[in-house]
Amino acid sequence: MALLDVSRLHKKFGGLHAVNDVSFGVEKGAIKAVIGPNGAGKTTLFNLITGALAATSGLVSFNGAPIQNRKPHQIAACGIARTFQNIKLFHDMTALENVMVGRHLRSRAGFLASMLHMPWTLKEERQIREKSMELLALFEIAAYADVEATSLAFGQQRAVEFARALALEPALLLLDEPAAGLNMHETAEIGKLITRIRDLGITVLLVEHDMSLVMDISDEIVVLSFGEKIAEGVPADIQNHHDVIKVYLGE
Amino acid sequence: MSVELFVQYLFAGITYGAIYAIVAIGFNIIYNTTGIINFAQGEFVMLGGMISISLLPFMPLYAAIALAVLLTMLFGAFLEICFIRWLESPGVLRMIIITIGLSILTREAALHLWGESIRSLPYFIGDEITTVAILGARISPQVVWVIAVCGLMVLFLSVFFQTTSVGREMKACAANRRAAILCGINTRNMVTLSFMLSAGIGALAGCVMSPITSSGYDIGTGLAIKGFTVAILGGLGNSMAAVGAGLLLGILEAFSISVVPLAFKDAIAITILLLILFVRPHGLFGSSTAARLKAF
Amino acid sequence: MKKLLPLAALIIVVIVIQKMTGWTDTRFYLTQLTMAAYYALLIVGLCVVMGYAGQISLGHAGFFAIGGYISAALTTINLIAYQDRLVIRMLDGFGLLVAGQDIYGDALLVVAPWAACIAAVVCAGATAWVLGIPVLKLKGHYLAMATLGFGIIIYRIVLASAVFGEADGISEVPPLPLLPGLTVSGDFGTREENYYIAWGMLIIGMILLRNLIDSRVGRALRSIHGSEEAAESTGVNTARFKLKVFVLSAVFAAVAGVFLTHYNGGIGPSEASVMKSVRYVAIVAVGGMAHLWGAMIMGVVLNFLSLRGVFGSYDDAVFGFILIVIMLFAPNGILSLNWRGYFRGLFRRSGNTEETGRAIDGTP
Numbered sequence A: 001m002a003l004l005d006v007s008r009l010h011k012k013f014g015g016l017h018a019v020n021d022v023s024f025g026v027e028k029g030a031i032k033a034v035i036g037p038n039g040a041g042k043t044t045l046f047n048l049i050t051g052a053l054a055a056t057s058g059l060v061s062f063n064g065a066p067i068q069n070r071k072p073h074q075i076a077a078c079g080i081a082r083t084f085q086n087i088k089l090f091h092d093m094t095a096l097e098n099v100m101v102g103r104h105l106r107s108r109a110g111f112l113a114s115m116l117h118m119p120w121t122l123k124e125e126r127q128i129r130e131k132s133m134e135l136l137a138l139f140e141i142a143a144y145a146d147v148e149a150t151s152l153a154f155g156q157q158r159a160v161e162f163a164r165a166l167a168l169e170p171a172l173l174l175l176d177e178p179a180a181g182l183n184m185h186e187t188a189e190i191g192k193l194i195t196r197i198r199d200l201g202i203t204v205l206l207v208e209h210d211m212s213l214v215m216d217i218s219d220e221i222v223v224l225s226f227g228e229k230i231a232e233g234v235p236a237d238i239q240n241h242h243d244v245i246k247v248y249l250g251e
Numbered sequence B: 001m002s003v004e005l006f007v008q009y010l011f012a013g014i015t016y017g018a019i020y021a022i023v024a025i026g027f028n029i030i031y032n033t034t035g036i037i038n039f040a041q042g043e044f045v046m047l048g049g050m051i052s053i054s055l056l057p058f059m060p061l062y063a064a065i066a067l068a069v070l071l072t073m074l075f076g077a078f079l080e081i082c083f084i085r086w087l088e089s090p091g092v093l094r095m096i097i098i099t100i101g102l103s104i105l106t107r108e109a110a111l112h113l114w115g116e117s118i119r120s121l122p123y124f125i126g127d128e129i130t131t132v133a134i135l136g137a138r139i140s141p142q143v144v145w146v147i148a149v150c151g152l153m154v155l156f157l158s159v160f161f162q163t164t165s166v167g168r169e170m171k172a173c174a175a176n177r178r179a180a181i182l183c184g185i186n187t188r189n190m191v192t193l194s195f196m197l198s199a200g201i202g203a204l205a206g207c208v209m210s211p212i213t214s215s216g217y218d219i220g221t222g223l224a225i226k227g228f229t230v231a232i233l234g235g236l237g238n239s240m241a242a243v244g245a246g247l248l249l250g251i252l253e254a255f256s257i258s259v260v261p262l263a264f265k266d267a268i269a270i271t272i273l274l275l276i277l278f279v280r281p282h283g284l285f286g287s288s289t290a291a292r293l294k295a296f
Numbered sequence C: 001m002k003k004l005l006p007l008a009a010l011i012i013v014v015i016v017i018q019k020m021t022g023w024t025d026t027r028f029y030l031t032q033l034t035m036a037a038y039y040a041l042l043i044v045g046l047c048v049v050m051g052y053a054g055q056i057s058l059g060h061a062g063f064f065a066i067g068g069y070i071s072a073a074l075t076t077i078n079l080i081a082y083q084d085r086l087v088i089r090m091l092d093g094f095g096l097l098v099a100g101q102d103i104y105g106d107a108l109l110v111v112a113p114w115a116a117c118i119a120a121v122v123c124a125g126a127t128a129w130v131l132g133i134p135v136l137k138l139k140g141h142y143l144a145m146a147t148l149g150f151g152i153i154i155y156r157i158v159l160a161s162a163v164f165g166e167a168d169g170i171s172e173v174p175p176l177p178l179l180p181g182l183t184v185s186g187d188f189g190t191r192e193e194n195y196y197i198a199w200g201m202l203i204i205g206m207i208l209l210r211n212l213i214d215s216r217v218g219r220a221l222r223s224i225h226g227s228e229e230a231a232e233s234t235g236v237n238t239a240r241f242k243l244k245v246f247v248l249s250a251v252f253a254a255v256a257g258v259f260l261t262h263y264n265g266g267i268g269p270s271e272a273s274v275m276k277s278v279r280y281v282a283i284v285a286v287g288g289m290a291h292l293w294g295a296m297i298m299g300v301v302l303n304f305l306s307l308r309g310v311f312g313s314y315d316d317a318v319f320g321f322i323l324i325v326i327m328l329f330a331p332n333g334i335l336s337l338n339w340r341g342y343f344r345g346l347f348r349r350s351g352n353t354e355e356t357g358r359a360i361d362g363t364p
Helices: A042-050 A072-078 A095-102 A111-115 A119-138 A154-167 A184-199 A211-217 A235-239 A242-249 B003-034 B041-058 B061-084 B092-114 B141-163 B165-175 B177-182 B187-213 B219-234 B239-256 B262-279 B288-293 C004-023 C029-052 C060-076 C086-093 C113-135 C140-160 C188-213 C216-226 C228-233 C238-264 C274-287 C292-307 C312-329 C339-349
Strands: A004-013 A016-026 A031-035 A057-062 A080-082 A172-176 A203-207 A220-225 A228-233 B132-134 B137-139 C097-101 C107-111 C176-179 C182-184
Touching (some): A042 A080, A072 A080, A154 A184, A220 A235, A228 A242, B003 B137, B003 B187, B041 B061, B041 B092, B041 B187, B061 B092, B061 B187, B092 B219, B141 B187, B177 B187, B239 B262, B262 C140, C029 C060, C029 C188, C029 C216, C029 C238, C060 C140, C060 C238, C060 C274, C140 C274, C182 C188, C182 C238, C188 C216, C216 C238, C274 C292, C274 C312, C292 C312
Parallel strands (some): A031 A203, A031 A220
Antiparallel strands (some): A220 A228, C097 C107
16 A cells, blocks of 8 residues: 555646646655646645645545645644745754754643643653754754754755655655756765665655656655646656657657 | 605615715725735824814815815825835734724824814804705705716716826726736835825815714724725725615614614624624625635 | 743842832832833743744734623622522522622622633633734735724723723722732732732743743744744644644733723723734834843833823834834844944944954054
């Protein structure tokens, strides 16, 4: 059974059929990429899976349980984390604090307990802090822990967002254009990072434009065009797929 | 309820409704051009009435009104130039607080200028007991003035925005500021103009309603809230719908007197406001997708 | 330990001020300082909602009024005429009622102050919960208007209801006994006691809120303010958190309302007015939206000045003016301005070498 299963998903914006009858699955432990020309509906697809948008019709299931039309925080609680195309870090919070929010679902301290400074909350805070620092170190940005997140360099901000997503200890990680704005060297680094994440046992679904990255690390690829799935398969097949070539390069 | 009473209430409702609609249109004009909700909108109405009353001893009625409208328009421009123009992409919260502050200062200035007394312009035709017979009810001619003047303002505005080049430029600003700048439109002046226009129509409404409702330093806030309610009811930015929504609110309020105690009459507008915000924030005539897309 | 420094400093300052008013025979200042402390309690609660969770509330005076008015009404409305009704006898059975005599010597049966206090705060909290569910879904102008509308409705209700004294409000509100020996009352004899009660409440409130901000919850709130969409995706139930913090701030406001009402012995409709709500927002804005201490200090200082009548008839105008100036020049509060840089610049210009480590003629 696939970890994530998308079945006959539709999303309409008035007359625009942004996602049209899309179905595919993501196997546990795989790295799957969604590609397609601009406007193909990739980010809309992501938003549908993560609950940021409500589907017009269709099913999304995770570990066999339906998750479409759930709220984003509920979907996060199921074990799905995501990053954003335009990095969305929390303003006025340090890099460390950003990652610590990622531990939100793995901690319990509520309003009353926090206000009264119950001893167990202090211990929990220490654990959250330690785990978050570990993640920052994993991405080699531990030195910037106390810097305000949005003032960091672009690549470092990306790393913070990654760390924050991993802090959720997700089973599935959705990456929205992780290589956007990165140069060739940085893209290769990201590729290595993603494979390392997969080796940790996390399944990855990514949207990406950078073909070298996609062909390099993906186990499987789904191709969208104008909201429809036009191909799905291993990288070698996709590269030689007639419709895919047509959509990117024309006849 | 007798036909006569019904007509009486109806006209009262239409009168107030017309005023609310004008305030709402003032909100819309500024909102359309700048994305700002001008909490000080009600003060323009107040100023129109108060200034014209002060000028009356020195000149004929129509001159006092014209001058009051002009001065209020200048005041609107003053507010925009001093407090709004030089802000760089201010956040929504900041703008809300600034316009609230401006509303308070204007009101307090009015309090210190004119005191707490309530005054009014004289009736344009006849006096407070003159009536004309309309549909069997006795209606004051001032009511006709209010409805006529407000109606003419709405007409003037639609013509202005459709046909004149300035009007079209303002609409362009509202639709897409960047593109308007690229077309060579001086968007900063358009913003000032929108403030002046909103101030002007508010002031004129304030003058023409003064004999019926009286003017005092603090009538602005209540009008602003009702005007905002009407603007939201019709869909923020949609001035044609504001007219309909204004009449609706005015008539609802007028007829509510027969059902709820007078003290709660104002609460009706607010209750409607809250209901609309909770249920259909895009208004009766707006579209929800468009409302969600409007950046906040 | 370093964290406790500001708190310890505050406690010392509070005690010192009280002693000084004793020495300089200015004990009447204590009254305004007590009242200012209660207003500050509302303000720090509002600061958390506006500054940390990023939700504007233009109707917080409404919660203050709900707290004050309900407590006042329950402790002054004479139930003696209904003493045979089942409900009244049940309440009496639970020890919630208090018998006594009014100023004319007639028999009086009212709700016990502590019960009224709890009922009032619970009412305010419940109202905030019910109101918050739909209102907090709104954003920007819509949220501002909705909260403004709420505040006005409360104002209209207290102004128009006979049970709330209409334009005259409620007076003859009895003192509120807290603990054996500690009573909230306006008695001149208990001025020092009440001063410490008020400041004690404020300090406890500050501690609770400070703990909240530095915790997982505080981070979640700030993340909502930082990017609501990202916060949701990270697992923060934004709707729930916004609601809870809104209710918390309403509780703070209501407690302030209850205590101040019993201290003053009464409450009037002006406490529910729009101007009061705007005033509170202005103070939070000045103190710095996300600076709890800034909000507290400004809350105490500005309310104290206002209560002393320093602003005269320009009271409302002053707060309106403050709103505009702060929002124009220092939208993050005056504490966020680069004071250090400004002063350093001053020093440099006057030739002071210590700041820059250079000799006056510029050689290092």
